Every structure is written in C-alpha cells, then in structure tokens.
Amino acid sequence: MQAPLKIAVAGAGLVGSLLAIYLKRAGHTVHVFDRSPDIRNVNFSGRSINLALSQRGWRALDEVGLGDEIRNIAIPMDKRAIHMADNSLNYQYYGKDGESIYSLSRGGLNRKMVSLAEAEGVEFFFETRIWDVNLQTATLYTGETERGAWSELQYDMVFGADGAFSRIRHRMQRQNMFNYSQNFLNTGYKELNIPANADGTHKLDTNSFHIWPRGAFMLIAMPNVDGSFTCTLFMPFEGENSFESLKDKQTLEAFFAQHFPSTQDVIPNLVEDFFKNPTSSLVTMKCYPWVFEDKVALIGDACHAIVPFYGHGMNAGFEDITILSQMMEQYGNDWATILSEYQKSRKPNADAIAELSYRNFMEMSVDTANPDFHLRKKIEKWFSERHPDKWLPLYSRVTFSHRPYAEALAIGDRQKAIMDEVMKLDGITDNWDKPVTEQHILRLLEQDTLTT
Amino acid sequence: MQAPLKIAVAGAGLVGSLLAIYLKRAGHTVHVFDRSPDIRNVNFSGRSINLALSQRGWRALDEVGLGDEIRNIAIPMDKRAIHMADNSLNYQYYGKDGESIYSLSRGGLNRKMVSLAEAEGVEFFFETRIWDVNLQTATLYTGETERGAWSELQYDMVFGADGAFSRIRHRMQRQNMFNYSQNFLNTGYKELNIPANADGTHKLDTNSFHIWPRGAFMLIAMPNVDGSFTCTLFMPFEGENSFESLKDKQTLEAFFAQHFPSTQDVIPNLVEDFFKNPTSSLVTMKCYPWVFEDKVALIGDACHAIVPFYGHGMNAGFEDITILSQMMEQYGNDWATILSEYQKSRKPNADAIAELSYRNFMEMSVDTANPDFHLRKKIEKWFSERHPDKWLPLYSRVTFSHRPYAEALAIGDRQKAIMDEVMKLDGITDNWDKPVTEQHILRLLEQDTLTT
Structure with missing residues (x-):
C-alpha cells in the first residue's frame, strides 16, 4: 500500500478502467472521467474492431484476479483461417498446441471492466468533458463547452488514459522539448457483421481468426460469444479497389462477389451495413515524454496509439499498467521516480510494437496468401x-x-x-x-x- | 492580376511580410496580423541566429524588385573560416569564385521587410492575437486571451505564416488524416556577441562564416554591417560539455579558455551575455496537408520548421512564395488548384531540406575539423x-x-x-x-x- 492520494484518471476505456482498479487496490481514492455516457447504458457498435487479448493482457488482468471473469466472454482462436481468392481455405496455427489469442468485443469487455472497477470502489463521472489540465498542480478543467464556463477539480495526480486524441497530452504537447508525431494510413476500415445461425452457432469455424487476404485490401472476421462474427474490411480510401470506388449497391455487391465470393452467404446485411457504418481512419501516434514530474502521466493509446494489425493496442496498454505497478512496488511513494522509470521502460517497447503493427498489415494482407x-x-x-x-x-x-x-x-x-x-x-x-x-x-x- | 480578394496573413515575420507584398501586387487587399509589437519599435536581440540569404531567397526578393534594398544591409560570405582546436585557421570556399551567401541580422531584415510591405499598401495589425480559424469560412478569431471574448474577422482566404508554433496549423491539426510531427534536438543554442572595433571594423575576417567545430558542440559567428558578429553557441542541454554543465562564471570561462581560446579577446561580454540570454531549443516540424480547399494555406516555418544548420529556413520559406506565385500565374483565379499544386510541389522539397539541415550539424561540427x-x-x-x-x-x-x-x-x-x-x-x-x-x-x- 502506498500513502493514499486522490487520483484522477481521464478516460473510462479499457486501460483507464483497469488502471483505476490497480490504483484503488494500492490504497488511493480514484475518480474516472469520460466525455461519453456510461457504456453500460448505450449501444456500442458500428466502428469497432474486435480485440485479440493475448499473454500480456491476461497477465495484467490475472494479477488483480479479473482474468476468469473475462475468460467467460472471450473466444480462443488458435489459428488463422485464410480464405484464398480461389475459395480454398488454409489454416495456419499461431503457436504451439493450445496457444491461442482471445477474441473479445470491445463494448462487451469495456462494460465488464467498468462494473468491475465500480465494485472495487472506483468512482466514475460520465458525460464529463475535460478540456485542460494544469500540469504543475494536477488540476482538471471540465465544462460543457471548450469556450464556456469551466470547473476546477484538484487532484494529487492525473493519469491520461484518454486515447489517441488525449486532452491531457494536448496540454503536454504545448511544452518545449515535447516530441510528437501522428501519421495516418491511406488505408481505412469499416465494420461489417456475420450474424449467428438460428441455433446460435457460428457460421464459420469458431476458433479461427478469419482473413481474406487480397494484397492492398483485406477482410477479417473475429468470433463473438453470441455466435456472430465482427468483420472488418480494410482498404485504401482512394484509388482502385477503395472505399471511394464502392459508391453504390451494385458496385459493392459486384466487388464482394469478385473478391470475397465465400462471404456471400454469411454477410446478409452487407449493403445496409456498408453504407450505414462509418469509414474510420488508422493512426500511429508517438510522443515523449509521457509524464510530468510526479503529477501527470499518460498511458495506453494516449501516449502510443498504434494500427491494429498485430492486435496489440490493448495488450500494450495493459502491459503499461503491469510495468507501472512494478515500479510502484519498487519505489514506494517516490512517484517522480515511479513515473520516470515507467516511461523509460515503456517508450522503446511502445515504439517497437508500433513498428511491428505497421509491418503486420503486409503480413496479413499479402504474405498470408x-x-x-x-x-x-x-x-x-x-x-x-x-x-x-x-x-x-x-x-x-x-x-x-x-x-x-x-x-x-x-x-x-x-x-x-x-x-x-x-x-x-x-x-x-x-x-x-x-x-x-x-x-x-x-x-x-x-x-x-x-x-x- | 487576379480577381481581387480580401486576404489575411497570420504572422508579420520574413515570410509573412514578403508574401503580403506578392499578394498585394497580385491585386488583393492584404491584412497582416502579428501577436508581437511592431518590430520597428522594439529591441530585437538575444535569441536569434543570423540569417544566411542565398540564391533561392534572392530570387524571391529580386522578382518583386526588393533585392537591392536588402543587399545594402547584407554582408557576403564566400567561405567558411574554420578555427581549429589547436588555434590554426583554415578557409574553405563555398562555391566558385565570387559565389557567396549573405549574412543578415533577423531583426534588421524583418524591420525592412515590414516597411517595404507597408509602402506597397499592405495593412499591418500588431499586438493582435489570433486564437483560432474557421477553415471552411476563412474566419479569424482574435482577442486578448484564449478564454476571453473573441472578435470575428471574415476573409476570402487566410495564409498561416505564423511560424513553427502556428495557430492556423493548430486548427488544421485537429482534422482527421492530418499528418504531423515535431522533434526537438537534444542540442540547444545561445546567442553571444563579438562587438566591432572602435573604428567600426570587424574583429575577425568580415567575409567569412566563422566556425569553431568541436564535435558535439560548436561556436559560429556571422558578420553584421555595424562591424559586430552575431555568435551562436550550439551544445547539448545535458551531459558533459553541456549548457547544464556551465553553471557559473568560473566554469564558463575555463570552458571557453580550453575549447575556444581564440575567442578570448573578441567576446568581452561572454559571462554577462551567457547568463542573460536564453538557451533556445531547435525543432524539426513536418506536416501534411498544408492547405484547406481554396481557403487556407500554410507557408514557411508554419508547415516546415527546420533546424538552422544549412541556413535555409528563410530561403525555403521564400522559395515557397516563388512557387506559390508561379502557380498563381499558371492557374489564374482557380485557388483550389493553385494551393493544391503549391503543396504538392513543395512538400517533398521541404522534407528534403529538413533532412539536409539535420545532417549538416555533423558536417559543420565534426567534418569541418x-x-x-x-x-x-x-x-x-x-x-x-x-x-x-x-x-x-x-x-x-x-x-x-x-x-x-x-x-x-x-x-x-x-x-x-x-x-x-x-x-x-x-x-x-x-x-x-x-x-x-x-x-x-x-x-x-x-x-x-x-x-x-
């Protein structure tokens, strides 16, 4: 147990919720803020890629005894199922016998994590917008609008777990000597859906990560516990075979019939979903430093947003928590050292998984074929x-x-x-x-x- | 002449002033805004590196007939004068006979440029802070403070010539698909001064770019028309032989005596200037896109801030104006095409001079010795x-x-x-x-x- 502090966490996503649990267990008062409504009360879909939880993620969950709760809503995938252009199907196992990654819907996992954190005594403040932070004093500024009246909330420490477009980082970014980059891919993505069979079973092999690799574009599908698959189409925004080129029902259906014939029977709502769901972009964001003295620290996507092609965004964020927790063990109440050692340990690894994730698009989309x-x-x-x-x-x-x-x-x-x-x-x-x-x-x- | 528009230029620096002259000559109403007081009424010194104007810069000035005015306040440098650690002196000529770069004090040139622009009919609004811009409508928001009352100023177009920390870019940066990076060097710089002799002559060879190359750090000196030299010490912020390590008078004097013995007689105010002048940082900033439809465009440091080691920051910014002007000639009133072709032409060249500038620190500081x-x-x-x-x-x-x-x-x-x-x-x-x-x-x- 550390000397108890009053700590604010910006962001009630996966990393924010799990971090809150760790901090609460360490003896602190923890308030979590999020601009969105409580995810447990809203429909969450249309722009997410399923999560692939693997060893690093499990360790962070198991450490605080949450692994088993999550295993109940996860589906193991021990292989890639590669759907070739000629309609043949190859399997490629990920690891040794039994080694699997685990498919989870982001919404489902996030709801569970918030409830678990609340049960620990973490307090959540939803629909609360943080506009700015005073780094020296760990004061948060919240309000309805950016230019309207703001309230001040005073903490001992602030964690920014508020994702790739973090407001906490936004303030740090204005400091001298703050290194920063954001790079968008010319490839975007769109969520599609393979519903369950009438009897609740999966229409494709349940324990596979399905890939239709087609070079510059690809389709993937990951299983959900309700028998459905969350599909994601990755393709360039512009040019031949692009989101821009799929302008109408007819072009879209012809495109899928030509490139993904095996999906015709399993994606019944292709046209409706395609034109209803947004086309989302993919960004790699890097920055440094991640912390300000013993007052403010960034964690997860807020300091290292990566593209999803290795399935490690959440795993890397959860591993941040593991390392932070190890530093808390090691350095007691010396938060300046805890934070400084945390960022030194994590930065090279965050850069490495960013690079690996970027490269893995080619592996998935070109090499697997x-x-x-x-x-x-x-x-x-x-x-x-x-x-x-x-x-x-x-x-x-x-x-x-x-x-x-x-x-x-x-x-x-x-x-x-x-x-x-x-x-x-x-x-x-x-x-x-x-x-x-x-x-x-x-x-x-x-x-x-x-x-x- | 183009169809006349009402155009705002953010930034009354070198690029902003020259751009304003070009736009005025093309028939537009031009308002230039700057957060600082009129540079002609203030003392400008203490944190600047002299400018080295070369061919690209001269072309942009001569094109609108301003070259001769500027030649009066510039000093040609046809060679490097390399002051070795053993006190020997080598000369290395830059080009063929007579080819020179031209030393200018930033303050002096900027004052001249503002006056020249004003004489053309450009209107300047100093001490006016732009906080935001509406990209779709080319509306500027100005006011005393970021959170206070703002005024709206409506234009047909806005140019952001407001430097490495551009507010105009700050708004563009929040758009989807905006690529951006800022990287600070671990090397900083500090201005020092070699005053003129009593008779107004220079204490070192007038027509040389003086370098004291010492590996991880170096001193440079560039001549001014008043007989003085503006010196710049580049060195790491931390570590051995760093700004941090030069804590007091005694350490500083011992350091200069050891590494720059030949400067002892020519920098009389070393101690005073060193501890009075700020230590400034060096950043490379890249971004893309540079323009928004036919409404907003970035130019100069606002879209490509580079380190100063090739002396091409201003030259590259002035060349932006040359290319923009060529596109205006070519595409008439089609501003969407003018801006789009301008950014396509300039981006690869801005990236290249950024890389060349970064590399040139090693050439100046290590290779020349x-x-x-x-x-x-x-x-x-x-x-x-x-x-x-x-x-x-x-x-x-x-x-x-x-x-x-x-x-x-x-x-x-x-x-x-x-x-x-x-x-x-x-x-x-x-x-x-x-x-x-x-x-x-x-x-x-x-x-x-x-x-x-």
Missing part, C-alpha cells in the same frame, strides 16, 4: 520445436511471451535475415524438414551470435 | 571545375542553384557513395588531382547512371 510464406512458417515451427532454446518465432515472442517488444523487433529482424538465406537453399521445398536445413540454420544462428 | 573532409571538398571542387556538366557539389546545388531540394538530397547521396570509393584509392592524398582520380570518378559516375 503466399506459398513461400507458409513454407517459412512451417520451417520456423519445425525448427523451434526441435530447438526451443534457439528459436522463438517472432509472432510467439510478441503474443505468447512477456519478452520486451523491442527485443522481439530486433530478434525478429535477425530471424528474417536467416530465413531469407534458408529459403535460397537448393530444394528447400522438399528438404525443409531435413537435417541439411537444420544444420544450415544452426550454422547461421552461430554466425549471427558471433557478429552481434 | 577533419583533414579527410577537406580533401574530399578539394577533389569535388577540382573535378566539378573540369566537368561542370557532370558534378555540381551538394552544397552548391542547395545554395547556389534553384534545383529542387529533393533532387539535391538524392544526388548528394549518390555523390557521397562515389566519394567514399574515391577516398579508398591508393595514394589519393597525393594523386587527388591526377588523371587516375579523374578517370576513376568518371567511371563511377557512368556506373551510377547505368544503375539508376
């Missing part, structure tokens, strides 16, 4: 099972381990260089699981160690 | 004089030509790769101006052309 890629994955899996001490595949290191993201990025790059060499071996297609290949990889690994 | 670097420069100069059609040195392409910055960056990189090869030639130190070297460069150039 490529036979060479499948061979690489097979070789990696085979070799890593024989030499688990020598080779942990990149995906596993990111998703099924707690090793730092920055390490995953660096080792992943070296593994890729080695696999590039391996793929040049004569007859690799036939000899992929032969001693000659094994010896070659071992030799390359040894050289690699020598030069690093 | 290196004998290999001098040999490279000698070889380049010798070869380019023999083959002016085949080799224009990077510095000359940036500073003494109107070729796009992006081309300079790309060709500069290829030239560097070639010079890396040339420097590996046996006996290059002796044979640098021999046929064997010439033939080698010609061969490398030919290979390079074949592969590009």
